[in-house]
Amino acid sequence: MSVSFLISQAKNIQIVIDENAAEIEALDQNIGDGDHIFNVQRGLKLVVELENDIKNLPLQKGLNMIAMKVLSGIGGSSGALFGTFFMSMAKTPDLDKNIDFNKACEMVITGINAMKERGKADVGEKTMMDVLIPVSEKLNELKSSNANMKEGLSEIIKIAEDRMLSTKDMLATKGRASFLGERAKGHIDPGARSSQLIIDTICKSLINK
């Protein structure tokens, strides 16, 4: 993993999110207030625009600059959560050495744990954490085994999709949707959908490499 890897992933994600923007916006308008997609799009644009400033930086510095950009440029829950994600990834030890698959897993796990802490949300609360926590758990499993990386990534794609779909029938207990009670049922959580698309995009690009 390197800064240029992160930027190229951001560009891939940007395309996928733009393609699915109308769907995510509609999900948010059903159970939230409709700002999620704009926040995600704004964040991706800001990260992609950072390319020239950070492409030659060491990973830790690059991650910190992405974190500050995301934190100060997005707003809403997404800004705080994704900012926390990058800031914590940057704190993973030994980032100056070669980043292999295990190290990359460790970074993502650290980042997701910090998001969980910041949002005080767990699995089953109809948020993006319903997708991210199981993905993090699977990464932890892959990291300590010698499993085939591509097979592992395919499993992660499946987990993310299943968990995203599982938010449909949940009652929300965190975020704006929690104010709706029973009325939130029957709608997929927009944060879970955008997170699943991000994971799907990254995993597919790694599998096809």
Place this chain on the structure above:
Amino acid sequence: MKKFINNVDDFLKESLNGFGKAHNDIIKVNFEPNFISRKTKTKEGKVSLISGGGSGHEPMHGGFVGHGMLDAACPGFVFSAPTPDQMQAAAEHVDSGAGVLFIVKNYSGDIMNFQMGAEMYSGKNDSIITNDDVAVEDSTFTTGRRGVAATVLVEKIVGSLAENGGSLEECKKLGEKVNKNSGTMGVAFTSCTVPAAGKPTFDIGNDEMEFGVGIHGEPGRKREKIQPSKIIVNNMLEAIIDDLKPQKNEKTLLFVNGMGGTPLTELYLVYDNACEILKSKGIEITRSLVGNYCTSLEMQGASITLLKCDEKILKNWDAPVHTAAMRWGM
């Protein structure tokens, strides 16, 4: 979408620019990071009050910066929480050494960003969270109730205490009491349109209303057919009274707040209906506030807030205030 707008990306900047120019006798708008502060420096020993939240609720919060109310306000994008660097910069700008009290409405995004801002700020600080919306059930299993129009009352009353030398602890305590003594219920007739979205947040029929709507157009308790004002107001007050349980002859402040698209003529009609109903229930109204204070862009609708008042609350409510949106006694 019909709005006064040039370019979606410049919407907030141009609006803040105008606000700064129109009220340059009392406030100053700082850009990157965005915050509105008083024109004068915080006097030594005075606790600083900072609030903020997504834009689109004007005059909340920028319109409440000034003598007797807030020291700074941090506006986010329309309906999106502001970012931690805004709160940090605002705190560094206004704190005179007596500490900062952050006033935060209960939404996940606001809570997280204010928390991070507070962690990044090295000075003494504390926070209060407003959650006056009785439309939403409160339980330990949910984020809890939404913070809505009573935030205005909290900012006014705590602002007065801070102006008169209240300590950080005293300000926090009074703020929490005002919040706890308040209940709000909102109703919407139409949706609002977030500029970046370009289309209404929700669909609603010509003869329908959303009972218990949130200030971002979030759905409320139920969708109903529109009814005569007296019935709507009665249902709103019943929801509040159920929750607040005011004693007979208890003194209250009655606050009728417009959502942005309902004329004052109607808000006063609502006030009249509310007075009659409260009178019949033996609840005494000793103070009033009617107008557009905590809005949802161009949404048609109104909220009613009832605040149970003691002498301390009344004294601080009556104290002089001079902000863009609220001014009396000076």
